[in-house]
Amino acid sequence: MISKFISDYLTDTQVATEFSANPGEVIERYKLTDAEVAVLQSKDLDKISELVDDNVKELIAQYKSNSNAGTIVTGWTDIKPFNLAINPSQLTTGGATFEIVGESLPSKAHITFVKGASVAVKATDVKVESDKLITGKVNLDATGLYDVKLFNEFDKHVGTIENVEVV
Known part of the structure; x- marks a missing residue:
């Protein structure tokens, strides 16, 4: 289910909103295993890519090539802040x-x-x-x-x- 989660997160703002507000519920809904959650928390996009299907690998690659990229989910990796x-x-x-x-x-x-x-x-x-x-x-x-x-x-x-x- 990690492929579905990453795909939805990268393409659906509602999933990003829900995950930011309550990650535990989203993890449960996508039935992510402890091992998948551990990889997500590792903040390593290459390790995450190893767990997903080819279509999602392509989404991650496109995401990584964006100059503003650096995180898939808030807190996974450091990125340039908006200084809001x-x-x-x-x-x-x-x-x-x-x-x-x-x-x-x-x-x-x-x-x-x-x-x-x-x-x-x-x-x-x-x-x-x-x-x-x-x-x-x-x-x-x-x-x-x-x-x-x-x-x-x-x-x-x-x-x-x-x-x-x-x-």
Whole structure:
């Protein structure tokens, strides 16, 4: 099942989102063995490639050739960070507009506000203004601390702004 997981992760943003929010559930759903999980945690794309079928090997090879690549799943290997920040630094419940500033931001991105394992709210009207600015809106019902996840649609890299307060 590791081939299916890697293929889905590289081609389906929802799988990347779910894995980032709750890796244990995704590992269980794909029925990954302890040995497969250990290889994934090794952060070695060549070892991962040894476990997958030829079609997925090709996806990994294409992914590795991307200049922004370096990770398949958040935390597996180090990559150039986006150096993200959000304005305003404190949001309000209901409809809120925001700006994400950073470096080398992707030209296509999804932004999700995550609170714990059960709340994930996708931002709307997301617009990449430049490689340093993304704007959007979000409608959050609950106060508290959220992690803001920026998903690069091209290479599935995830950047995170932790503990954004919503009042």
